[in-house]
Amino acid sequence: MSSSETAARIIKPSRRGLALAAALGMAALAGGCFQPLYSEYTASTVGGSVKGALRSIEFAELKGLIGHYLRNELVFEFDGGNEPDAQKTLKFDSALAESVEVVTVDYANGRADSAVLVATATWKVTRIGTGEVVSSGTNSVREPYERSSQRFATVRAARDAQIRAAKNLAGLIRGQISADLTS
Known part of the structure; x- marks a missing residue:
């Protein structure tokens, strides 16, 4: 060259x-x-900011252990526990279902070695006065856990899987509701 x-x-x-x-x-x-989703200046479809709209959601008691933990996680994630007296204009309703899938079986003794907890939440957010559905969805998570020959270890592992499932469901639900409320 x-x-x-x-x-x-x-x-x-x-x-x-x-x-x-x-x-x-x-x-x-x-x-x-x-524009950040959780900013004070992000407009909401129900009026005000998305952050304010999330604080205005009322959470009723949910049945079962997963329901208890899911409600607690949602209250903490949406409200942070800062404003318990805030005006509630929206209501959250949910139906939960859970099942256990056996993954591996020890053929020597016929017991399951591990399992997967499948938790599904079908939910909706409605306006309290009119009943208009503002957001709805179905979310599902899978949480594996080990099963042991010790009964109480298996019970505790299953409960830990339920708590993890509730936390993961709360995160998914929060993201979807926040996206639906953004105008």
Whole structure:
């Protein structure tokens, strides 16, 4: 290669370089459009901010151990325990189902070595005055746990799986409700 060919190659922009410059330019222009979901300034479909709308949800008692932990997690995630006297304009209702799937079986003694807890929550958020459905969905999680020959160890492992399932369901539900309430 001669020096004139090398100089032409350095000065001449490549297609890859132009595409990269265009992508960076578009990203810089779109960067001002970003707004955090849980900001005080993100508008909600039910009025006010999304953060305020999440605080206005009333959670009724849910049946079962998973229901108890799910309700507690949702109250903490939505409200944070800061404003118990806040005006409640929305109501959360849920139906929970759980089942256990046996994954492996020890054929020597015929007992299951491990299992998977499958927890499913079908829920909806409605306006208290009108009953209009604002958000709804179905979420499901799978939590594995070990089963032991010691009975109480198995009971505790199953309970820990229920608590983990409730926490994971609460996170999924919070994200979906927040997205649905964003205008």
